[in-house]
Amino acid sequence: MNALAWFTPGTHITVRGLRKAFGGNPVYAGFDIDLPKGRIVSVFGPNGCGKSTFINMVAGLLPIDGGEILFEGKTIRETRIGYVFQNYREALFPWQRAIDNIHYPLKLMGIARPERERRIAELVAGFDLKFDLHRYPYELSGGQQQTVSIMRSLAIEPEVLFLDEPFSALDYEMTLIMRDQLQKVLVARGTTAVLVSHDLEEAIYLADKLLLLTRRPSRIAEFLDIPLARPRSPATLTDTEFVRIKAHALELFQTAVRGS
Amino acid sequence: MGLQVKTAWQRGILMAVGPLMLFAIWYVVNAQGWVTPRLLPSPVRTLQSIWTNMAGGGMGHDFWRTLVRTLQAFGIAAVAGVPLGIMIGANAKLYRSIEFLVDFFRSTPATAMFPLFMIIFGLGDFAKIAVAAFAAWLVILFNVAYGVMNARQTRLLAARVMGASRLRIFRDVLFYECLPQTFVGLRTAVSLALVVIVVAEMFIGADDGLGKRIIDSQITFDMPQLYGTILVSGVLGYGLNLFFLTLETRLVHWAGRS
Ligand SMILES: Nc1ncnc2c1ncn2[C@@H]1O[C@H](COP(=O)(O)OP(=O)(O)O)[C@@H](O)[C@H]1O
Numbered sequence: 459m460n461a462l463a464w465f466t467p468g469t470h471i472t473v474r475g476l477r478k479a480f481g482g483n484p485v486y487a488g489f490d491i492d493l494p495k496g497r498i499v500s501v502f503g504p505n506g507c508g509k510s511t512f513i514n515m516v517a518g519l520l521p522i523d524g525g526e527i528l529f530e531g532k533t534i535r536e537t538r539i540g541y542v543f544q545n546y547r548e549a550l551f552p553w554q555r556a557i558d559n560i561h562y563p564l565k566l567m568g569i570a571r572p573e574r575e576r577r578i579a580e581l582v583a584g585f586d587l588k589f590d591l592h593r594y595p596y597e598l599s600g601g602q603q604q605t606v607s608i609m610r611s612l613a614i615e616p617e618v619l620f621l622d623e624p625f626s627a628l629d630y631e632m633t634l635i636m637r638d639q640l641q642k643v644l645v646a647r648g649t650t651a652v653l654v655s656h657d658l659e660e661a662i663y664l665a666d667k668l669l670l671l672t673r674r675p676s677r678i679a680e681f682l683d684i685p686l687a688r689p690r691s692p693a694t695l696t697d698t699e700f701v702r703i704k705a706h707a708l709e710l711f712q713t714a715v716r717g718s
Numbered sequence: 719m720g721l722q723v724k725t726a727w728q729r730g731i732l733m734a735v736g737p738l739m740l741f742a743i744w745y746v747v748n749a750q751g752w753v754t755p756r757l758l759p760s761p762v763r764t765l766q767s768i769w770t771n772m773a774g775g776g777m778g779h780d781f782w783r784t785l786v787r788t789l790q791a792f793g794i795a796a797v798a799g800v801p802l803g804i805m806i807g808a809n810a811k812l813y814r815s816i817e818f819l820v821d822f823f824r825s826t827p828a829t830a831m832f833p834l835f836m837i838i839f840g841l842g843d844f845a846k847i848a849v850a851a852f853a854a855w856l857v858i859l860f861n862v863a864y865g866v867m868n869a870r871q872t873r874l875l876a877a878r879v880m881g882a883s884r885l886r887i888f889r890d891v892l893f894y895e896c897l898p899q900t901f902v903g904l905r906t907a908v909s910l911a912l913v914v915i916v917v918a919e920m921f922i923g924a925d926d927g928l929g930k931r932i933i934d935s936q937i938t939f940d941m942p943q944l945y946g947t948i949l950v951s952g953v954l955g956y957g958l959n960l961f962f963l964t965l966e967t968r969l970v971h972w973a974g975r976s
């Protein structure tokens with residue numbers, strides 16, 4: 459029987475003793491963390507510290523060298539997950555229309571067309587789309603493509619959604635719109651989400667908890683609560699509480715980077 | 719809209735300028751006697767020769783035979799090349815181990831294989847088709863394997879994370895990923911098959927075909943027919959290429975756009 463089959467109530471993802479090295483250089487050397495259920499966790503840290511490595515291991519895309527990762531006691535195989543890649547251009551299927559891209563994961567689950575259409579209509583209702591889903595991905599703008607990509611990952615109603623710098627290829631205006639879109643959908647559905655961002659403002663804006671990582675081998679520099687009310691809006695960015703949290707996080711980050 | 723029609727017209731006219739000029743120069747050179755008519759017949763006589771040969775001289779039959787042989791060779795090459803190319807491309811170790819061989823034989827002139835294929839397959843039609851198929855097969859194999867090798871890793875990961883089985887990833891992602899490169903291979907292969915078939919018809923005793931007609935025209939010194947048959951061969955090659963290009967833009971609409 460597995461020691462981790464037991465988990466703290468309110469915790470969704472339990473990571474214990476996680477180890478990973480590339481060519482003998484450790485990126486994680488015994489890493490422990492509990493990620494809360496139904497919350498958004500942002501991961502922030504210096505470039506190359508292992509943020510992508512972390513979510514790829516948790517999402518089961520990258521084998522781990524050692525340790526355990528469980529989802530309410532279940533393995534990744536027993537968990538429905540979604541993943542949004544930074545490079546939407548290379549993640550969507552250009553031979554399918556946007557709508558068929560969204561159908562695809564449901565098709566893989568063997569769900570019949572009428573039921574798929576019902577679910578997707580429901581999903582579409584949660585987004586204010588200003589474009590036609592019957593177009594091919596290459597006919598859409600970057601923001602529209604990433605929206606399709608997010609919709610595809612949400613179609614199966616994942617228990618956990620992973621996003622690796624999903625907006626970093628978009629311009630600032632589009633990023634602001636996409637953040638709000640994502641916040642709205644995730645909060646409405648109560649999906650557990652793990653978001654990697656290299657933009658501290660974005661990391662805090664979306665997060666219930668902010669995970670600050672040190673340089674590799676990565677350790678937790680800080681795991682902060684972000685007690686800002688929802689829904690947050692672009693006005694939140696100038697809110698005194700937001701500004702205070704951001705300054706505090708920046709200080710912690712700089713200490714952590716200098717310290718290691 | 720009006721502008722588009724106009725540009726389409728303009729493009730058509732521009733495209734016609736080159737060939738018309740070639741015919742005009744040809745006509746003048748011939749009419750002025752700058753090149754002896756024994757070597758260069760007039761374009762009018764050449765076109766006349768095509769007309770009469772097509773009408774009752776058996777050129778239509780030769781055209782048809784060359785086309786059929788080319789398509790047979792191409793068909794064999796595609797059926798044997800595409801599945802094997804996918805298998806090789808999907809297996810990095812396999813690819814590495816035979817990359818040199820494929821490259822080597824792809825670079826070997828197919829015509830150098832004629833005698834060998836004649837010894838193995840005799841002097842019949844099949845020897846010609848086999849050489850052309852072999853050359854076309856290597857081109858298809860290489861391109862398909864290359865297409866599979868260079869499939870976007872993110873797309874394969876995306877399918878995996880959505881829970882696709884290996885078989886589904888193969889069928890739903892890898893197949894489409896390598897389709898653009900596959901078409902490049904198919905188009906190159908059909909052109910190559912035509913070249914090899916025409917040469918084979920010239921030098922491996924054939925009863926018919928455009929290559930046979932070209933050699934016959936040379937032997938009987940029928941220059942209008944020689945020029946005419948060259949033009950008709952060109953039409954065949956261009957037509958095949960155009961057909962595959964059209965098919966490609968229809969079927970692989972995303973190529974170069976994603
Ligand atoms: N496949 C790999 N092979 C070798 N080194 C890798 C590989 N993937 C990541 N690394 C290294 O591991 C470290 C963490 O990478 P990554 O998780 O991508 O960082 P980031 O925090 O910027 O997302 C980096 O130093 C990177 O060079």
Ligand SMILES: [Mg+2]
Binds near residue numbers: 509510511
């Ligand atoms: Mg990264």
